Amino acid sequence: MPLVVQKYGGTSVASLDRIRSVAKQVVARHKEGNQVVVVVSAMAGETNRLIDLALSASSKPDMREYDALVATGEQVTSALLALILRSMGVEARSFLGHQVRIVTNNASSKARILRIEADRLRKILNRGWIAVVAGFQGVDEEGNITTLGRGGSDTTAVALASALRADRCEIFTDVEGVYTTDPGICPNARKLSKISYDEMLEMASLGAKVLQTRSVEFAKRYQIPVEVKSSLVNRPGTLVTVEDPSMENILVSGVTYDRNEAKVTILKVPDRPGVAAKIFAPLMDANISVDMIIQNVSTKGYTDLTFTVAKSDLSLALEIIQRLASQIGAKDVIADKGIAKVSIIGLGMRSHAGVASKMFQSLARAGINIQMISTSEIKISCVIDEKYTELAVRVLHDAFELGNLPRPRSKTGKKKSR
Ligand code: ADP
Ligand code: ASP
Ligand code: MG
Numbered sequence: 363m364p365l366v367v368q369k370y371g372g373t374s375v376a377s378l379d380r381i382r383s384v385a386k387q388v389v390a391r392h393k394e395g396n397q398v399v400v401v402v403s404a405m406a407g408e409t410n411r412l413i414d415l416a417l418s419a420s421s422k423p424d425m426r427e428y429d430a431l432v433a434t435g436e437q438v439t440s441a442l443l444a445l446i447l448r449s450m451g452v453e454a455r456s457f458l459g460h461q462v463r464i465v466t467n468n469a470s471s472k473a474r475i476l477r478i479e480a481d482r483l484r485k486i487l488n489r490g491w492i493a494v495v496a497g498f499q500g501v502d503e504e505g506n507i508t509t510l511g512r513g514g515s516d517t518t519a520v521a522l523a524s525a526l527r528a529d530r531c532e533i534f535t536d537v538e539g540v541y542t543t544d545p546g547i548c549p550n551a552r553k554l555s556k557i558s559y560d561e562m563l564e565m566a567s568l569g570a571k572v573l574q575t576r577s578v579e580f581a582k583r584y585q586i587p588v589e590v591k592s593s594l595v596n597r598p599g600t601l602v603t604v605e606d607p608s609m610e611n612i613l614v615s616g617v618t619y620d621r622n623e624a625k626v627t628i629l630k631v632p633d634r635p636g637v638a639a640k641i642f643a644p645l646m647d648a649n650i651s652v653d654m655i656i657q658n659v660s661t662k663g664y665t666d667l668t669f670t671v672a673k674s675d676l677s678l679a680l681e682i683i684q685r686l687a688s689q690i691g692a693k694d695v696i697a698d699k700g701i702a703k704v705s706i707i708g709l710g711m712r713s714h715a716g717v718a719s720k721m722f723q724s725l726a727r728a729g730i731n732i733q734m735i736s737t738s739e740i741k742i743s744c745v746i747d748e749k750y751t752e753l754a755v756r757v758l759h760d761a762f763e764l765g766n767l768p769r770p771r772s773k774t775g776k777k778k779s780r
Pocket of ligand 2: 371
């Protein structure tokens with residue numbers, strides 16, 4: 363019997379009425395002859411409320427207790443959905459992360475799934491029951507509750523789909539699929555019928571919050587077809603799948619933005635071997651990921667070093683860097699939270715020239731200054747002043763004609779120059 367994992371996000375379970383309509387959709391899928399596992403998020407706004415509560419209780423919360431608190435939103439919705447399903451006469455059981463068991467490392471608030479012991483779920487499914495799983499949460503080897511980072515229910519769903527060797531994973535959300543950019547800020551955004559794992563990975567990691575990055579990593583590694591679709595209208599969504607030859611012709615397939623990073627600059631760093639290692643190793647030890655890094659040309663034996671980290675890691679990063687700066691003899695450390703990163707993504711960039719200059723020119727024409735740049739085979743990112751985020755996204759979306767059909771294609775494989 364085919365096995366389907368469905369995930370419903372916060373707006374899809376925002377009220378009892380919404381949970382009732384989710385229950386109807388789940389039952390319909392079950393009646394079609396599928397085994398069904400449903401992963402639910404907390405009700406819309408609930409995780410934010412819980413985070414605010416934690417931060418009001420303690421300005422520097424103990425992260426074990428923080429996770430124990432913020433994981434509760436999903437406990438409520440999973441139990442409510444199971445209750446409603448049972449009141450409809452359908453056999454269903456809810457499971458928390460530790461009941462499944464979804465085992466993670468101990469990195470509170472950004473834990474990574476190590477393994478899923480899915481025997482209990484399998485037994486339930488083999489009895490013909492529906493399994494409802496609380497998203498976003500796991501348990502570490504010591505039995506502490508952990509959470510998987512914002513948007514983590516997507517990862518719960520895809521990880522369960524891979525552990526259970528599901529035939530399909532369906533992510534229900536408040537938009538009809540993956541768009542060329544966030545339809546919330548660009549009315550002209552166009553829904554994609556298909557996107558490759560690699561492009562989706564870039565889009566997610568560069569800020570398109572429609573799927574959490576880790577969920578796409580799981581999908582790619584275990585080749586799980588993931589469909590992103592609306593829980594409100596019954597229309598085909600976007601299939602995230604393996605790359606096919608038609609996708610390679612697409613120069614730029616999407617524009618993303620990320621307002622969750624902050625920029626740190628260390629001024630007048632002595633320019634000698636080992637200094638970069640001295641700066642970045644303690645950040646890594648503290649589980650802080652550094653994204654973009656720029657080191658300026660050295661003058662008179664000194665250089666400036668700029669890098670970005672998640673805003674949520676900024677205060678810890680500053681604590682570490684300020685301590686280090688005096689040890690290595692740097693002059694000062696400055697932080698800037700008012701930045702955003704805008705990016706363009708496309709498999710076609712691998713073999714086409716001129717994409718970067720078009721991006722820079724379009725931003726320049728709109729009067730937007732670029733503070734940092736980074737490129738890879740299939741993306742270009744620019745850090746800009748946060749206040750220009752929406753303008754930059756729309757300008758780039760227009761420049762690469764993403765809202766208009768047919769999509770821009772080029773058959774001439776010019777030399778890459780980015
Ligand atoms: P859920 O609560 O269902 O998990 P999220 O808010 O996490 O929903 O993700 C859906 C939101 O992602 C959309 O409402 C949209 O504003 C945003 N988004 C950003 N970029 C994209 C994109 N390229 N395609 C679709 N949605 C996007
Ligand atoms: N409720 C969590 C969040 O808001 C997880 C999720 O919705 O995926 O981030
Ligand atoms: Mg989400």
